[in-house]
Amino acid sequence: MLFSVLVETRLRPGIADPQGATIERSLPSLGFDGIRGVRVGKAIRFELEASDEDTARAHADEVTQRFLINPVIEAADVSLSVVEPA
C-alpha cells in the first residue's frame, strides 16, 4: 500500500522561536491586530510504501523521532492517509 504522510513539527513550549516572535511583532504594523501566540513549525510530507497502516504508522513515527525532530526541543504530529490501497 502507498501512504501519504504529513509530519508537522513544532518547538516545545518554552523553546525560543525567533521567527514566531518576529512575525508576531510585525503584525500590528501591518494592521493585523488581536493575534498572539504565533509559533512557527515545519510541515514535512512524504510518501511511504508499507504492507498495512500499522506498519506505515510505526515506520513514519520512527523516522520522525529519530531524524525529523530533536525530541529535546521539538514535538511532532504524524498523520497518514492511503494513496493507493492494497
Add this chain to the structure above:
Amino acid sequence: MGARVGVVLFPGSNCELDALESIRDLGGTADLVWHADRSVTGFDALIVPGGFAHGDYLRPGAIARFSPVMDAVREFAADGGPVVGICNGFQVLTEAGLLPGALQKNAGLKFLCTTTTLRVETTSTPLTTEAAVGDELRIPINHFEGNYTCDADTLAELRAEDRIVLRYVGNPNGSVDDIAGVCNEGRNVVGLMPHPERACHELVGSVDGAVLLRSLLVSAGARVG
C-alpha cells in the same frame, strides 16, 4: 609531541582551516578527515569544527550525525579518545547523542558575532587540563543556535558531576545556567559554542583560546604515551 589531531570536514564546515592552523601553530600535527571516511585510525584527538554541516538543513547537526565518519567518531569516543565539538561541531555531537541537551535559537533572537568572556569551571576534561578553574578567557562566538538547553534532570546531573566545562560571564544567548560548554559522562567528549581556534593569535585580538587547544594537544599526547 607526536600527537595527531583529526579535524572532521563535512560539506558546509567552514572553520576547519582555523582549527588546523591553530593546532599547527601550537606545535601539533593536524589533518582533515573527510566526512565520508569510515575510519579515524591514526588520530589521537578529533575536532568537529564549526560551520554549517550539510547546510544545517532540517536542524544544525541533524544530517551530519548520519555521515559515515560519525560511526568512527562514536567508536573513538567510546574508546576514551578526546573529541571536541566547536560551535556547529557541538550541535553535531548533541544530535549524535554524544553530548546531552540541545542548542536552540538565541534568546535575543539575533545571530551573535562577538567576543565573550568564559570562565573555566573544571580542568578535568581534555580541553581544560592546562587551564585553572576560575580562569577567564576572551573567546569569540559566532552563532544563531547557541542557546544551550536540557531538561531539569540532565542539568542537575551536569552540575552534580562537574560536567559544565565553561560558563559565560554575561550570558549572551540565554543558555541555561550560563553554559558555554559541557562534557559527556566519560569526560573525553567536550562541546562548546565559542571558537578557541579563532583566539590563538594577537592579530585576531585574543590568544586565550590557545590554553584550551594546548590542553587538547597534551591530552592527545598522553594517548600516544
